[in-house]
Amino acid sequence: MLLKKLFRTLWQYKAQFISMIIMVALGVGVFLGFNVEWYSLEVNTKEIYDATGFADYRVYSDKGFSETELEAVKAIQGVEDATRFLSLNVSVKDDTDTLALTVSENMNVSGILLMAGEEYDETDTEGFWLSDSYAAANGIGLGDSMTLTYQTISVSGTVKGLVKSSEYLICLPDSNQMMPDYSSYGFVYISPAMLDQAIPSLYRKLMGSLYHQINVKSDLDKAAFVEQADKALGSTRLILSKAETVSWAEAQGEVNEGKTMASILPVLFLAIAILTMVTTMHRITASEKTQIGTFKALGFKDRRILVHYSAYALIIGLIGTALGIGVGYWLGWYIMNPYGAMATYIDMPSWSLHAPRFTWYVLAGINVFLTLIGFLSVRRMLAGTAADALRPYTPKRMRHLRFEETKRFKALGFGTKWNLRDCVRHKARSLMTLFGIVGCMVLLVGGMGMKDTMDSFLDVFYGQAINYATRVNHDSENASLEEGKALAERLKGDWAASRAIQIGDKGYALEIYSVTHDKVRFVDTDMRIVPLTDEGAYVCARIARDFGLTPGDTLTFSPYDSDEHYTVPVAGVLDSMTEGIFMTEAYAARIGVSYTVSCVFTDETDIPEDAHILNRQSKQSIMDSFDTFMDLMNKMVLLLVLAAVVLGIVVLYNLGVMSYTERYREMATLKVVGFKDSKIGRLLISQNLWLTVIGILIGLPAGVGVLQYLLTALASEYELKLTLGAPTYLVSVLLTFGVSLIVGLMVARKNRRIDMVAALKTEE
């Protein structure tokens, strides 16, 4: 019998049960989804890091490393393995594409994972092991022949294998680009034997060793390793740990983003789910109080009644969790799948989905907690003797409130008084409604604001600050400063020089600009375009933050491979993609830093052949690479907006129905007295609308706050500045209003079906 009642009751309160299930499913889904996302990324990236021997440290030298130097590094206590490594951007013959030509002497470190074709052979002299993503984007297959050129040297061979490599997990030609674009840039491995054959012996004698890097696998921490390596090599070298490489830092950045998302959004959803559960369970058990009392009076033991009612909560929890797991994996897949934008960003072989173990404990905990809510709600109704339990639940007595004494309150219409007192009397319900609306606003403002911020960021950094059509990369090692300047002159362009420097023990870039044609512009921390003056060095916002620098302070840096130190005043703080310091050529010349031209920015389309031109990169190709990025962004925004609408509708509908049943008798009375349905409907809706207005007023700043937090937590590397467009305000306010109004109308429509006779027949 009790079981029969269980299902009848479920049916009777179906709106409440369904909305609770949806809320639990959403909460669980969002929680699991974001956790699956970051954890899967961590598991899958670890897989390729391990499979391809991702190096922990990279030691750099302009002159190249000899075999003895390699042996010296290998001999360091705590170094597992090491390899001499070369990565050089070369051109694909008869094409504008660029490939990172890569050689690793010892493929156990910084090696490859074969996806198709022949195993790598270190004695092979005509085989390319080409990035499979690049091959796919350019229609290249196994057995195709290719020729690569670097200045006057060219290498030919056939594609023997299609591979992936953790060194190129995020395959970017330089820090200006945010998204890989495999149609124009990729990587290719060749054997050391092939490299030997390709480089004429004369040339090699002149240049010394070609291997500019030693890549190392080691568990030592950075300070210890740097100390040991400097000792072993006999001089200070630029050493970057894996945390300073794009392929590690950006991928871990994604993981951390996922973790942050997983710690914010789900909290919002789960909190709302649990609060909905608390209010609804309380409401259901309260309205069932006489039934509970009847059971008790009939002689049912408290324990059975408790179990019976707790079962409702458990059923809701279990169904919601089951659905939520589905939603969670779907969400994880949606963000993290081999066909989506993430796959364009991170070039991983495996996209399997994994949930971290703790999520299962949390899910179990949520179910226990939900059941407990049910349990506690009934226990309150069971308290006392059977006679006490039989008495219907009486809500708190009405008391006069302070504000009722005011003249203004006395002048209000009865409907307003009715609604106001009702809100105050059912505080939990009103608060929950507010919470739902605030949540809806936060999601809308957060989601759309994220896009606004990104759009304005792209517009300023790429639309305005990049004012050139083509960036020509210039061989700064082999060409003189005069040759570089001559090229810039010929191309009617501006130019920049770049040097690796140290501030303290950290590595940064020093960029020196000569801007006479307005081809590059600089952006300050307020996202305004500002000119560089000759009064000192400009630092990026991250350096300013890390070293506590403000304009007027001084800063000391030292170029790598040199013992000179320069102390310069800070002229300003810039928002920049490159982590480094910036200065004009005039100022650089004044303090005596040496430099050669590393790139020229120009609008000329007719770029002459020049031995010192390494490659060129068009603004268009950079802009194109954002398309996938913006696509991901748009999907996220769409998801958030959808989530906001679902959340708003579910929470408000549930509470609306609750308020409706609670006031059913009052409305029946009004109807008997002669109030029209439309008037009663308006009364109901107006309460909803007030709460909506208050919710929006709270939700707007809350949304901005959450967004600001997310921006600092997630995207500090971009130095984003929060920007909100008028449409975002408008759409979030209107959408929230719309949701509230629609739900209000849906509930208000019900009052037509109030059966006056039946409602008033029963005793109060």
Added chain:
Amino acid sequence: MAIVELKDVSRVYRNGEHEQRALDHVNLSLEEGKFIVVLGPSGAGKSTLLNLLGGLDSPTEGTVTVNGRDISTLTPNELAEYRAASVGFVFQSYNLIPTLTVIENVALVKEIAPNPLSSHDMLKAVGLADHIHQFPSELSGGEQQRVSIARALAKNPHILLCDEPTGALDSQTGVMVLGLLLSMARDMGKTIIIVTHNQNIAKMADTVIRVKNGRIEYCRNQEHPLSVEEVDW
């Protein structure tokens, strides 16, 4: 002139195959300004009759004419207007709005009734002038019922319908409330129809109607109704 006219009225409840005739071809004509008592056993159809008169329900067959207007075919909105303007209702349960004070509960009819009376006067008349700022839950049952009478009369209706108004009160309070109803209706010249199980009340009526099995058993006019004081409670 007849203020209420029922012609061949039936109210049928259908429950699947089962058919319950709560009212079965009822014909009735009631005069204005009278005190009318409806008697009958439980389930006879008394409440159904009152609900039809009050525009809470519509007949399955036949016509209900009140004040010369056929109310059996009105739309829900027209019925609401009818209830607002023409009838006052008092139930066994008091049906007050718990979140409104006593005076507010009465004053709310001002928003709908075309010519309402002063809420304050009404409350004074039912003897609650000292309680107007209290909430219903702070009053006794009899006091609450008086508030609902004040609310029904504040609309200044033609007819006052009372469905067992004293059913939830002890007999002493019940008599007091009844006396109040009666005197107010008489003073204001209202038509008043009371459903009750109490035979004594019938002694005071101008007209006594007895309902049985959905039919009118009899409808009798009394030449000399007793006053409240004359009835032996």
